[in-house]
Amino acid sequence: MTTLPNLTQKKLGLVIDLDTCVGCHACVISCKGWNTENYGAPLSDQNAYGADNSGTFLNRVHSFEVQPTGDEAAAQLIHFPKSCLHCEDAPCVTVCPTGASYKREEDGIVLVNEQDCxxxxxxxxxxxxxxxxxxxxxxxxxxxxxxxxRIYNENLEEVDRIPTCVRTCPSGARHFGDLGDENSDVSKLVAERGGMDLMPEQGTKPVNKYLPPRPKDALPEFDVLAPFLEPVAQEAKGFLGWLDKTLEKL
Amino acid sequence: MHPAPSVIIFTTFSGLGFGLLFWLGIDPTPPTGWVAFVFWLIAYAMAVGGLLSSTFHLGRPERFLKAFSQWRSSWLSREGIAAVTTLVAMGLYGLGLVFFGTAWQHLGWLGALGALATVFTTSMIYAQMKTIPRWNMNLTPAMFMSYALAGGALLKGNITMAIVLLAIAGVVQVFTWVMGDKAFENSGTTMATATGLGNIGSVRAFEPPHTGTNYLMREFIHVVGRKHSQKLRIIGVALGIIIPVVLLLLPIGHWIALIAVASHIAGVLASRWLFFAEAEHVVGLYYGKR
Known part of the structure; x- marks a missing residue:
């Protein structure tokens, strides 16, 4: 049924820390590796070794450059993993004509029944x-x-019963848990770090949250007396001064 | 958006076909016998041909029957049901007219209502997309409906009605372009909201997730041919609206009518190509392509 559940018992999802993600793409690879041989059809590649190769991925890491405004702060590079946000108000579910797309009432996971797609x-x-x-x-x-x-799979060690992207992340930038439970670790993390929604204006109410990069340190003044020292001469003298003036006149 | 030929042909011809079925359904003095047969043949060729064309963009067309099940939530499902209901009602109505010379008028009205519903539900598939601000407007259903009614009147030979409706369709089309050009900006979705990084500073796509292309980029980030959009808009309105109106104002014969119809179809195809090619999906922001 492609109508959305009014309420899900849990809101399982991911919390992605943009401060600690190093952009290694390990989550991309482990996702492709796990999901190509488990749930549903394999994740195919087309022309994998040719010039114009492409393929299906469920998780991709973008990198953005942010130039802080105002002062002359240095540009920041932010790696940005992006996968399904398991939205509470998932527009992908309600548009489905066949009922293949659905959101689970028990844990809020959005899935595709591939036999109906x-x-x-x-x-x-x-x-x-x-x-x-x-x-x-x-x-x-x-x-x-x-x-x-994986997450309900009792054949796996308990430590492995988390999404493979979270399990594999070497920098601890990905967290998995119930975002509907305000006492869960992920909910506390979101509250503490100001976790945010992507494109909130689209009204999708994503379950996955992104933790913004922490503010960068400012370069400290290395000598408390420095501001009181004589300013270094700004005008060039001697040969360079002559050269500067001469070139200015040209 | 990728302007797939299958969906351009589908929206253009099924719009015309269902438009014609609408006028046939409400006609108080409908044609009978051979004349009715030809009208129904044209309408069904366009409506059914268009619908069949739309199945070419499906990954698994053999499962199409499942698409009738989710009418509670899905506009695509509603469209399927409206289309089949219309085709069945108008098919029976046509049967009476062609073979028995009798008008089962109630079926005609049901079919006409269904034809309107079909075009409306088609337009809502596009208009519902918040992710594509250019489509996410009330003008989108107005544009689809006005083209279908005008094209249908033209095919039916309701000359006065066709002139008036073509003029209306032209005005709606121009408004759709004018408003559509501002839609993405007005939607408030930017790279800042897409990444949530806007409060640090200005965001720029630095490195894409992969060196090649992917499904998302092929489907949603079509930019080819945008540079010709102004010319194509003029061509679309000239062929689709102005030339047919001028021809209809001349003393009409079958050949002139045929030229008017051909010109109208070519114009609508051009406008519909632009409808897809110019539509900007917000996912392009993640790729720095907006």
């Missing part, structure tokens, strides 16, 4: 985040499952 692509149109990709080999829509086949 006709590959119309409308859910990918409706997603502002580019979280859904139509697999070119299988003709069905692929998206992050929040590793639904």
């Amino acid at each position: 006709i590959g119309c692509g409308l859910c990918a149109w409706a997603c502002p985040y580019g979280a859904r990709e139509l697999d070119q080999a299988e003709g069905v829509m692929k998206k992050c499952t929040l590793c639904v086949d």
Whole structure:
């Protein structure tokens, strides 16, 4: 059924720390590795070794440069992993004509039942985040499952019962938990660090949160007496001064 | 957005076909016999041909029957139901007119209502997309409806009605472009809101996630041909609206009518190509392409 549940018992999702992500793409690779051989159809590649290669990924890492405004602060490079945000008001679910896309009442995970998907692509149109990709080999829509086949999988060690991207992240930039429970570790982290929604104006109410980069340190004044010292001469003298004046006249 | 030929053909021809079915359905003195047969043949060729064309962009077209199930939430599902209801009602209505020379008028009215519903639901598939601000306007259904009614009147040969409706469609189309050009900016979605990094400073895409392309970029970040958009708009309005109106004002014959129809179809195809090619999806912001 492609109508959304009024309330989900849990809001399982990810918290992604933009301050600690180093942009190594390990989450991308482990995601592709796990999901190509587990839930649903494999994540195919087209022309993988040719000139014009492309393929299906459920998680991609962008990198953005931010130039702080005002003072002459240095530009910052921010690595930005992006996957399905498992929105509370998921527009991808309600547009689905077949009922293949659905949001689980028990934990809020948004999934695609691939047997029902006709590959119309409308859910990918409706997603502002580019979280859904139509697999070119299988003709069905692929998206992050929040590793639904890991998190409840009792055949795995308990430590592995988290999404593979979280398990693999070497810098601890990804966290998994119930964002509907305000006492959960992830909810506390979001409260502490000012976790934010992407494109809040789109009204999707994403469950996944992003932790903004912490403010950068300012370069300290290295000598308390420095401001009281004589300013260094600004005007050039001697040969350089002559050269400066001469070139100025030309 | 990627201007896929299948959806351009689908929206253009099914719009015309269902537009014609609307006028056939409400006609108080409908044609009978061979004349009715030809009208119904044209309407069904366009409406059904358009619908079939739309299945070419499906990844799994063989499962299309499932698409009728989610009418509670999905405009695409509603469109499917409206289209089939219309085609069945108008098919029976046509049967009566062609073979029995009788007008089962209630079926005609039901079919006409269904035809309007079909075009409206088609337009809402696009208009509902908050992710594509250029489409996310009331003008989108108005544009689809006015083109379908004008094209249908033109095919039906309701000359006065066609002239008036073509003029209306032209005005709506121009407004759609004028408002659409400002829509992305007015939507408030920017790289700052997309990344949440706007309060640090100005955000620029530094490095994409991969060196090649992907499904998202092919489907949503189409920029080819935008530079010709002004010319194509003029061509679209000239062929789709102005030439047919001028031809209809001349003493009309079948050949002139045929030229008017051909010109109208070419114009609508050009406008519909622009409808897709010019539409900017907000996901492009993550790729620095907006």
